Amino acid sequence: MSTDTPASGTAAVSLRGITKRFGDFTAVKDLDIEIERGEFFSMLGPSGSGKTTVLRMIAGFEAPTEGTIHLEGTDITHEAPFDREVNTVFQDYALFPHMNVLENVAYGLTVRKMSKAEKYERSREALRQVQLDHLADRLPSQLSGGQRQRIALARALILRPKVLLLDEPLGALDKQLREQMQIELKQIQREAGITFIFVTHDQEEALTLSDRIAVYNDGKIEQVGSPREVYEFPQTEFVAKFLGVTNLISSELSQQLFDSASQHSIRPERVGVRDATFTGEAGTVALQGVIAETVYAGPQTRYLIDTEAGVRLISEHQNAHAPRLDPSIRRGDRVTAVFDRAHATAIPGA
Ligand code: ATP
Numbered sequence: 001m002s003t004d005t006p007a008s009g010t011a012a013v014s015l016r017g018i019t020k021r022f023g024d025f026t027a028v029k030d031l032d033i034e035i036e037r038g039e040f041f042s043m044l045g046p047s048g049s050g051k052t053t054v055l056r057m058i059a060g061f062e063a064p065t066e067g068t069i070h071l072e073g074t075d076i077t078h079e080a081p082f083d084r085e086v087n088t089v090f091q092d093y094a095l096f097p098h099m100n101v102l103e104n105v106a107y108g109l110t111v112r113k114m115s116k117a118e119k120y121e122r123s124r125e126a127l128r129q130v131q132l133d134h135l136a137d138r139l140p141s142q143l144s145g146g147q148r149q150r151i152a153l154a155r156a157l158i159l160r161p162k163v164l165l166l167d168e169p170l171g172a173l174d175k176q177l178r179e180q181m182q183i184e185l186k187q188i189q190r191e192a193g194i195t196f197i198f199v200t201h202d203q204e205e206a207l208t209l210s211d212r213i214a215v216y217n218d219g220k221i222e223q224v225g226s227p228r229e230v231y232e233f234p235q236t237e238f239v240a241k242f243l244g245v246t247n248l249i250s251s252e253l254s255q256q257l258f259d260s261a262s263q264h265s266i267r268p269e270r271v272g273v274r275d276a277t278f279t280g281e282a283g284t285v286a287l288q289g290v291i292a293e294t295v296y297a298g299p300q301t302r303y304l305i306d307t308e309a310g311v312r313l314i315s316e317h318q319n320a321h322a323p324r325l326d327p328s329i330r331r332g333d334r335v336t337a338v339f340d341r342a343h344a345t346a347i348p349g350a
Contacts, residue, residue, distance in 0.1 A: 010073060012037045012163055012195040013058060018067035020053050027053045029219040031067070035163075035197060040189055042198045042206040045216025046242070051199045055165050058197065059088050072162060087161040089152050091171045095140040101127070101151055102136040108155040126154040129188060146177045153188065163195045170205065182208050203243050207231060215239050233345055240265040240347055247271065247313050249344065256309075257285055262346040268316035270343040273303055276334040284338050287313065291333045303329060305337045313337045 013035040020028040028050045035041045043051040056062040058069060060081035068077045076084050095104050106123040114122075127133040130150040140148055149169060156164055170178045170185075186209055189196045200206050206213045207227040214224045215238070223235045234240035237248065249257065249264040258264060273291075280286030289307035303315045315337060329335065 010037075011035055011070075012039065012072060013197065014068075014070040015054070015058075016068050016070075018054070018057065018064045018069070020050075020057065020062065021065045027219055028057075028064075031221060033214060033221070033224070035195060036211075037072070037195055038193055040186065040196045040198065040209055040211045042200060042210040042213045043216060044200055044203060044206040044213050044242075046201060049216035050219040051216050052167060055088070055167055055197065055199050058163070059086055059165055060084050085162040086165055087156040087159055087163075088165040088167065089149075089156045089169050091168045095148060095151060095155075097140055099139075100136065101132065101138050101140070101143070104140065104151055105155045105158055108158045122158055123154075126158040127151075129157060129191065130154045130184075144177075145173050146181055149173065149181060150184070153185075157188070157192055157194070161194065163197060164189075166196060166198045168199055168201070170200075178205075185209065207243070215242060217242075234265055235348055237263060237347055245314060245316075247311070248347075249311060253309055253311060254346075258341065258344065258346075260346055262348060264344040264346055266313075266339050266344040268302065268314040270339050271305075271313055271315040272338045273305070273315050273317070273329060274336045274338050276336055278336040278338065280336070280338065283341055285341055285344070287311070287337045289313070289335060289337055291329060291331050291335055294327060294329060294331055296327070301327075303335075305335060307337060 011034040015031055015033045018028055018031040019026065031054065043054060045051050053062060057064050060079060064077065068075055070076065071084060071086065096107065099107065102120065102123050105126055106119045109119045109122065124133055124136065127136060130153055132147060132150055135143065135147065143151070170181050173181060182205060198209065210227055212224060212226055213230050214221045215230060217238045223230055223239045230239060231243050234243060240246045240248065245268055247266045247268065249266065251261050251263050254260050254262060254264045276288065278286060287307040287309050289305040291303055292306045292312065293304040295302040299319060301317050301319055305313045305315060307313055
């Protein structure tokens with residue numbers, strides 16, 4: 001289910017009724033998206049859900065079977081890739097190994113008519129933007145993965161495209177570098193004021209970076225919204241499960257607890273653990289049960305609680321107490337799982 005409707009044509013990118021078939025396989029199914037100017041827009045979904053295919057259609061590397069693509073109001077559906085004012089940054093960077101950093105960045109300008117001096121001046125400026133002007137003379141092989149990624153970004157930004165397409169650009173980096181690059185990427189995007197369309201299968205990355213996220217499943221968009229909207233108010237079971245961990249309350253139990261036939265989602269960080277004698281208070285749901293598992297993960301501990309109501313609940317706690325070696329809750333303990341009724345959200349699509 002898409003929550004966007006095609007609008008007036010002033011959006012950075014509008015996809016209307018886009019379908020892509022490969023032979024008799026339909027990879028993208030009747031998609032409508034409006035991406036606003038200056039937006040950091042992520043396309044998030046599992047492998048094979050169609051997000052790269054959509055990105056490639058915006059870039060012009062694939063033609064849609066049906067539908068139209070507009071760039072700032074102009075129909076570009078049948079334009080060649082190099083005629084489109086969009087640029088792509090791939091996961092594998094695609095830098096020329098025999099050219100130094102400055103030449104690699106300046107290569108982006110070779111097709112443009114301008115003096116050599118101007119080309120190099122603009123390349124230096126782009127390198128400053130990604131904070132790598134001090135490495136202008138190095139070869140790509142003399143750089144770290146994160147630095148190579150920033151060069152690829154500078155080379156794409158130098159053309160001042162209306163829209164920058166990024167296909168899992170941080171996928172090859174280790175976790176720490178990835179997190180650092182996420183912050184930098186966001187800063188660069190804000191400063192450059194360019195629309196970014198970012199493909200990822202990493203939900204945390206999409207939540208961290210995006211103004212809005214489109215959640216893909218099987219060639220369709222299940223929900224479009226801000227990170228808060230898609231995490232706090234998932235509209236379908238798929239979105240609730242794909243964006244982090246959640247507890248799903250079946251429609252039968254929802255009927256008893258909330259007097260509603262919709263499934264409900266309650267996030268683990270909103271489920272508390274109290275001792276077994278606690279029977280609840282106004283506005284809460286209290287379910288008796290037994291700790292089936294405890295998972296200590298450094299900053300957090302997770303408890304799996306098998307409740308008498310039949311649902312297994314996950315409860316997540318920040319380890320904000322004084323450091324200690326002994327766990328206060330152990331497997332087999334009888335407890336009460338508690339959550340605020342208002343914190344459980346109905347899933348309308350279920
Ligand atoms: P990933 O995260 O793995 O890149 P994705 O969500 O980007 O996944 P796509 O690459 O868009 O998924 O692929 C969507 C579906 O279309 C997949 O089932 C894929 O096998 C299929 N597909 C993509 N390109 C082609 C092609 N050229 N010919 C046939 N099938 C294709």
